[in-house]
Amino acid sequence: MTKLSDSTSAPVIEVREVSRSFQSVQKKPGFRGALGLLFRPEKTVHEALKKVSFSIEPGSFNGLIGANGAGKTTLLKILSGLIPPTAGEARVLGYEPFLRSIEFRHQIALVMGQKAQLWWDLPAVDAFDLLRAIYEVPLPIYRERLELLAELLDVKRHLHTQIRRLSLGERMKMELIGALLHWPKVIFLDEPTIGLDVLAAHKLREFLREFNLREKATIILTSHNMEDIERLCSRVLILRSGELIYDGEPTGLTGKEERRLRIRFLQRPSLDELSECAGIPKEQIHFTHGTEAESLAAHLSVRQGQIVPILQRLFARFQVVDMGLEEQTLEAVIQRLYEQDRIQGDSRP
Amino acid sequence: MTERLSSPLARYFEIYRVQLKNNFVREAVYRTNFLTSIIVDLVWIATEVTLFSVIYANVPVIAGWTQSQVFFFLGIFFASDALFTTFFQRNFFNFSDLVNKGDLDILLTKPIHPLFLILSRWMNLTALFNFFMGLFIAFHYAAPAGFPGGWKWLLLVFWLLVGLCAAILLRFAFAVWIFWTDRNWALVRLYYQFFAFATKPDAIYPGMIRYLIPTVLPFAFIGSVPARALLYGLQTWEYFALAFVMLGFLGLNTILWRKGLRRYQSASS
Amino acid sequence: MNTALDWRAATLKNGFRDATAYRVEFFSDIVGSAIVPAAIQLVFWHALFTLGGATEVAGMTFTDMIHYTIVSVLFSQVRGGDQDFELGEMIRTGTLSNYLLRPVSVVEFIYLRGAAPRFLIAGLSLILGLILSLWLGGASPVRVCGAMVMAVMGNVIHYQIGAVLSTMGFYWEDAYSMLMVKNLVVSILSGELLPLNLFPASMRWIWESTPFYLYVFGPTQYALGRWTHLEFLHHLGIALIWMLGLWFLIRMTWKIGIRRYLSLGG
Numbered sequence: 001m002t003k004l005s006d007s008t009s010a011p012v013i014e015v016r017e018v019s020r021s022f023q024s025v026q027k028k029p030g031f032r033g034a035l036g037l038l039f040r041p042e043k044t045v046h047e048a049l050k051k052v053s054f055s056i057e058p059g060s061f062n063g064l065i066g067a068n069g070a071g072k073t074t075l076l077k078i079l080s081g082l083i084p085p086t087a088g089e090a091r092v093l094g095y096e097p098f099l100r101s102i103e104f105r106h107q108i109a110l111v112m113g114q115k116a117q118l119w120w121d122l123p124a125v126d127a128f129d130l131l132r133a134i135y136e137v138p139l140p141i142y143r144e145r146l147e148l149l150a151e152l153l154d155v156k157r158h159l160h161t162q163i164r165r166l167s168l169g170e171r172m173k174m175e176l177i178g179a180l181l182h183w184p185k186v187i188f189l190d191e192p193t194i195g196l197d198v199l200a201a202h203k204l205r206e207f208l209r210e211f212n213l214r215e216k217a218t219i220i221l222t223s224h225n226m227e228d229i230e231r232l233c234s235r236v237l238i239l240r241s242g243e244l245i246y247d248g249e250p251t252g253l254t255g256k257e258e259r260r261l262r263i264r265f266l267q268r269p270s271l272d273e274l275s276e277c278a279g280i281p282k283e284q285i286h287f288t289h290g291t292e293a294e295s296l297a298a299h300l301s302v303r304q305g306q307i308v309p310i311l312q313r314l315f316a317r318f319q320v321v322d323m324g325l326e327e328q329t330l331e332a333v334i335q336r337l338y339e340q341d342r343i344q345g346d347s348r349p
Numbered sequence: 350m351t352e353r354l355s356s357p358l359a360r361y362f363e364i365y366r367v368q369l370k371n372n373f374v375r376e377a378v379y380r381t382n383f384l385t386s387i388i389v390d391l392v393w394i395a396t397e398v399t400l401f402s403v404i405y406a407n408v409p410v411i412a413g414w415t416q417s418q419v420f421f422f423l424g425i426f427f428a429s430d431a432l433f434t435t436f437f438q439r440n441f442f443n444f445s446d447l448v449n450k451g452d453l454d455i456l457l458t459k460p461i462h463p464l465f466l467i468l469s470r471w472m473n474l475t476a477l478f479n480f481f482m483g484l485f486i487a488f489h490y491a492a493p494a495g496f497p498g499g500w501k502w503l504l505l506v507f508w509l510l511v512g513l514c515a516a517i518l519l520r521f522a523f524a525v526w527i528f529w530t531d532r533n534w535a536l537v538r539l540y541y542q543f544f545a546f547a548t549k550p551d552a553i554y555p556g557m558i559r560y561l562i563p564t565v566l567p568f569a570f571i572g573s574v575p576a577r578a579l580l581y582g583l584q585t586w587e588y589f590a591l592a593f594v595m596l597g598f599l600g601l602n603t604i605l606w607r608k609g610l611r612r613y614q615s616a617s618s
Numbered sequence: 619m620n621t622a623l624d625w626r627a628a629t630l631k632n633g634f635r636d637a638t639a640y641r642v643e644f645f646s647d648i649v650g651s652a653i654v655p656a657a658i659q660l661v662f663w664h665a666l667f668t669l670g671g672a673t674e675v676a677g678m679t680f681t682d683m684i685h686y687t688i689v690s691v692l693f694s695q696v697r698g699g700d701q702d703f704e705l706g707e708m709i710r711t712g713t714l715s716n717y718l719l720r721p722v723s724v725v726e727f728i729y730l731r732g733a734a735p736r737f738l739i740a741g742l743s744l745i746l747g748l749i750l751s752l753w754l755g756g757a758s759p760v761r762v763c764g765a766m767v768m769a770v771m772g773n774v775i776h777y778q779i780g781a782v783l784s785t786m787g788f789y790w791e792d793a794y795s796m797l798m799v800k801n802l803v804v805s806i807l808s809g810e811l812l813p814l815n816l817f818p819a820s821m822r823w824i825w826e827s828t829p830f831y832l833y834v835f836g837p838t839q840y841a842l843g844r845w846t847h848l849e850f851l852h853h854l855g856i857a858l859i860w861m862l863g864l865w866f867l868i869r870m871t872w873k874i875g876i877r878r879y880l881s882l883g884g
Binding site for chain 2: 651654658795798817
Binding site: 022023077080081082083084100102105106108109110112115117119121122126127129130132133134135136162 | 360363364366367368370371374375378379450451452454455456457458459460461466614615
């Protein structure tokens, strides 16, 4: 195993054809069940990751998304060395994660939004002191970092408050500080904004962006909150049922060129008429359903440059009551993606 | 990355120091706990003492042990058990949650042996009161029990450590099964039921049982064997048995821990 | 129609299901907690009589002791249940509020839910006791049944005391430690670790002044024929007085406690 140099061009994470399957065991209740588990377990195999490959540049901010059970957390666990892949190869900072060498562990951080590592009954600063000892951060450097992180996250006045007395948002900020005190080169964030209100999530995002820019740490973040992805990630990886179905910029997904045009007519035209007049295929037109008034409206997917000419033609032919333009949200795109089949010829670099 | 100059041993000492400090702070926050936990401990000691007092009110000797000797044993037992309660009990108690809820994950990413982090996290410093109570009882009954004292008190330190190690090894052997079952309180209760046997000097057990329960499962090493060793000395073979059983448990626990961890990593998603 | 009976039956059923969801653990637990104290007792008697060479201790022979140990197991499993801890925990954590909204008595609800498996054990022990009495020939079935009635009353008293102690939780975060103290005291004064007549005369007042002897020692004495019917009725009367007194005490402490609980905003 050769350790990669720190030159900026070499990828910091390399994943080649990584697969991971689980044997879930059917357990019967009771001690006898436990014994049965030991001697003759009944197993069912579930494939959580299927031949996933990608590489990640140092200092980049990457989003990892997918529906529940798509394999996001499994991938993070493989990369942070908690579980081994069943096939394929993963390298993080040049290390094989699952060997969990001390050097490797010194350079990574894993934050799980649903799992706390701080002590409930103690102020955060005491937990940080423990992490300082664990990661052997020299005292002056530790103080400097704590100062900086608390400043950036705006929690200086809470450092000496019992964790249990903090709000969820403040607690998450403390978790982050705890995870960053050793200045990891690679940070894995598993749903860091889960359960946070809009404002707290926003603050956390601002901080992550700032930290990523300043310290050039490589970050992989999973989230169900599309705002996290849109605001932070220069690159997004989408998993569905264990397969990597998209790898590229988030803007590549929304199709910035595409707009949804909503038009309400006085009288409902036929689909053929509308398609012919607007000059777009029928598949790009959807009538809304519902009450009588609602059924008079149609949605047209059109390119940015076509909007004005199409509108002119429609105005000339039909009586338009009302109209509006909608941008495609990432959320809507992702939702469709989860449901759809694999994107053909995805935009892998 | 920062340079790490300290030796591994120094690092582990530093971590333990911080854990100790943090636990002290935590307990200082809940001061009322201090009093109540002392009351519970006192009552526990009182019940054990009462039990033997009642029996010795009827007979002068049980299986060759006088009342003073049994109280000497009880003192050592309480002291040894208090050490376990102070430094390990809660860590074992929380072990099942750590595995079941997957909180072990975070610990595995730290550059420290996970078992060290698991077993050093929680302390119950209040229980040290029981340690001193135990020592006090042992000291008080040492002379009437026929313990020569003097430099031999140093042996007590050794035997207390033996007792502590036995308790840790045993408790671990009962706790580690959580990797294979999601509810192991039946086993934990079994541990405490066996433990109840350890609260009596092993000399009163009839031959077979004495070797089966307190020696093969080294519950007797917590208090009985130390007390017997200090009062009468052990036979040579008993020293070998002691080392053999303890090392056996150490080996068994190591295997179970490794296998368990592997299972944890293959089952978690 | 008979809702007062309905919810009680439903509660018992629910508690029973809950306790026996893991059957193997349930029964291994009972067997374990029955055998361990009994085994320790037997070891003591072995050490006293066989190793120590005694023929009689406090008027009891080796055989007497063994009979006591075996029969006391039947009753030691009827006492207990950790409902009082549950009640205390609810008060401490505030989950009590969920129950206060229900149209039934919380104290009774918690009792019945936790007592359900004990009633099953009582039934099984009774059958076992009857078989034993016919087989040994010593004790009459009437005595065994009467003894079991006393043991079940002991179960109620045990919870009543626990409930009173739990209400301390309204004032004090660590009230559960008082429940632990109570259980420790019960373990020795109930007679499940040794026959209480081993207590020297000067120490008899200790167990006579608590109701704990009614849990195990009393029923065992009656079942083994060491109490006359009159003595039994006398102690049954004492049990009734305890139950009644504790019932009033719970009502009082609960009322005061709840007032404080509600005034603090639940």
